[in-house]
Amino acid sequence: MVVRSISYPNMNRRQILKTGLLTAGLGAATGAIIPAAWSARPARVREHEFIAKPARLALLGEDYPPTEVWAFNNRIPGPIMRATQGDIVRIRFRNRLEQASTIHWHGIRLPNAMDGVPGITQAAVKPGEDFLYEFGLPDAGTYWYHPHVSTYEQVGRGLYGTIVVDEKIPPDVDQDVMWTIADIKLTREATIAPNFKNLHDAAHAGRLGNIVLVNGKKSPEVLEVRAGSRVRLRLLNAASARIFRLKFHGHQPTVVAMDGHPCTPFALTESILFSPGNRIDLILDCTAAPNASFEVEDEFFPAMRNKIGLIRYNSRSAQALRKPFEGLPPNxxxxxxxxxxxxxxxxxxxxxxxxxxxxxxxxxxxxxxxxxxxxxxxxxxxxxxxxxxxxxxxxxxxxxxxxxxxxxxxxxxxxxxxxxxxxxxxxxxxxxxxxxxxxxxxxxxxxxxxxxxxxxxxxxxxxxxxxxxxxxxxxxxxxxxxxxxxxx
Ligand SMILES: [Cu+2]
Structure with a gap:
């Protein structure tokens, strides 16, 4: 990734977007008009290259053969696109699939021409072709990216990734952890079950996978913590269709943002519904004793619970608990x-x-x-x-x-x-x-x-x-x- 700075004197980033300077020739470069104060820090441009193509990944570990998937940069999830609020990102999307594609930047407020919707905001990017996306990041928070062509198949085969936009002054935590939660429908041979286009899935609850993946591996995902520590846990539901109902055993994490945007913090005393596309940011204060361990469970279908994660305390003595979390700075x-x-x-x-x-x-x-x-x-x-x-x-x-x-x-x-x-x-x-x-x-x-x-x-x-x-x-x-x- 290349990071460099550009500066447009006497303009804030929104004014720059409005002029079309950043999206020249695209015709619809109209950012939200916001009378914001001139920021002293020049906009920083972060450059990325995302290549969508087939890959072979060991989703189920070493006991099974690797699975043929479609992935961004040979990874599921694709690379985390991390930046700071106010940065500009420039992404060269290279479509090396055998079908057309685009990238949609879910939840990011950007000019219409950058929204990645084929037939509406752009022409689909044909196999072998490239497309340059460029936009500012007005809001801090947790977002994600995925194709908007045949989403049921392209996301279902593994094309998705997260975007983390850091606050200018991020909150003080011991760990900042991303759990990208999805599911996938695999055969006994660990190949992706075919038949993406079927009327049954379309008319019912969608295509539900038989394996829950967290960060591209079969769940549960293990989160190692120290007693007394504070974790910011960012959750994304990247599943094609599955709604989760998440229950944190032994803990009452604090919900601090939903779909990226800060909310008034509230304690998660029960479980929380978590639909495809949603993000939830939690502050998890690790209040249990050293060597303890607790499950994070999906109980949407009570008879078919999924173990999503394991909060595993190490043996170190407890550190002092912090004051209650006061909330994230608003967007x-x-x-x-x-x-x-x-x-x-x-x-x-x-x-x-x-x-x-x-x-x-x-x-x-x-x-x-x-x-x-x-x-x-x-x-x-x-x-x-x-x-x-x-x-x-x-x-x-x-x-x-x-x-x-x-x-x-x-x-x-x-x-x-x-x-x-x-x-x-x-x-x-x-x-x-x-x-x-x-x-x-x-x-x-x-x-x-x-x-x-x-x-x-x-x-x-x-x-x-x-x-x-x-x-x-x-x-x-x-x-x-x-x-x-x-x-x-
Ligand atoms: Cu629906």
Missing amino acids: TLFEPVMAGAESVKMILEGGALSNKATREHVWLVNGKGNDHGSHMDSHGGAPHPLYVFEKGCTVRCLIDNRTAWFHPMHFHGVVLRERLPNGSWGPMKDSTLVWPFKTQEIAFVAESPGDWMIHCHVSEHHHSGLMGTFRVADLCKTPAAAKPNVVT
């Missing part, structure tokens, strides 16, 4: 303003146990299966947007799930709040899990011009109708101002 986000907000509805229908599916689409959004996916191939062309919003306006969207299935709905290009059962608004996130036959209201500011995707992050649902786009039109004369996130 500067657009806060929804409910007065005068635009209200829209999104009705989800279809799937197994429904008579709504059509010949072309298993799933419908507002009465229509949205293209790209009914044939479960790559994105075939930009669909007509479901909604058009004026830039800067607040949108309230009521998602009405009239299906028997969970849908973790991911919104590109915005950060949203969920309406909680008590009527208040929850922490900033980039997805919302909508339960079967339930509604969920969300609110967000339409912050950056372009056509942005909305889709279920169960990849098999996404590619069989459960997607659409919304357009943010730049008509506004008085742009909304972002302010430090009101942490809730």
Whole structure:
């Protein structure tokens, strides 16, 4: 990785993005307009090369033959892309698969042209071709990257990786640990089970793997700790379809960020739902005694629990516990303003146990299966947007799930709040899990011009109708101002 500095005098990074200097010729280089103070530190450009190609990796250890996978830079997960808030990243993506691909930078607020959605923000990158992505990192937190073409197969075969954007002054911890949690469907010979395109998976809960992987190895992942120490544990759910419900035995970790963005810290006394695409940042204070050990379990299906991790204390005597964690510094986000907000509805229908599916689409959004996916191939062309919003306006969207299935709905290009059962608004996130036959209201500011995707992050649902786009039109004369996130 090459790190070097560039500096544009008298401009902050957002102004630079807005001028298109960093994405010259791409046509849609419109970063969020934020009246931020000039930062004394020049933007640092971090350069990466991500090569997507087949690889052979020992996912199950030495007792099994290596598995033929698809991977970024011969690794599952791909390399951690680590940077500091405010940096610029420039990534040369080299597609060496036998099918088209792209990279989507999940959760990063960036110009539309860099969002990596084929047929909507760019043409798919053909086999043997390259594409240069370049964008700033306005927010600290835990994010990730993955292809947006045939996600059910490309992610399912191993193409995913994490992005860690450090705060300018990171919190004081003894360890900063990433657990990238996914699953994979393997045969007895440790080869990837074929038949990615099948109607059963598309119409039910998606393709569920039979092996849970943490950081590319069969779980449980062992976390070695010292008694009294403090660990920042970053979790990513990179599975195609599996929702986890995580339980930390013997501990009450503190949730400090969700989907990258800081939240008011709260203790995890029970278990927590963790959908495809989600990230959770935890502060784990190791309060047990030396030599103790505790499991981290997935109990989403109570009869089929998965051991995700093992917190194993070493024999060293306990160090002094720190004061309670006070929270991460907030990101500067657009806060929804409910007065005068635009209200829209999104009705989800279809799937197994429904008579709504059509010949072309298993799933419908507002009465229509949205293209790209009914044939479960790559994105075939930009669909007509479901909604058009004026830039800067607040949108309230009521998602009405009239299906028997969970849908973790991911919104590109915005950060949203969920309406909680008590009527208040929850922490900033980039997805919302909508339960079967339930509604969920969300609110967000339409912050950056372009056509942005909305889709279920169960990849098999996404590619069989459960997607659409919304357009943010730049008509506004008085742009909304972002302010430090009101942490809730
Ligand atoms: Cu879904």
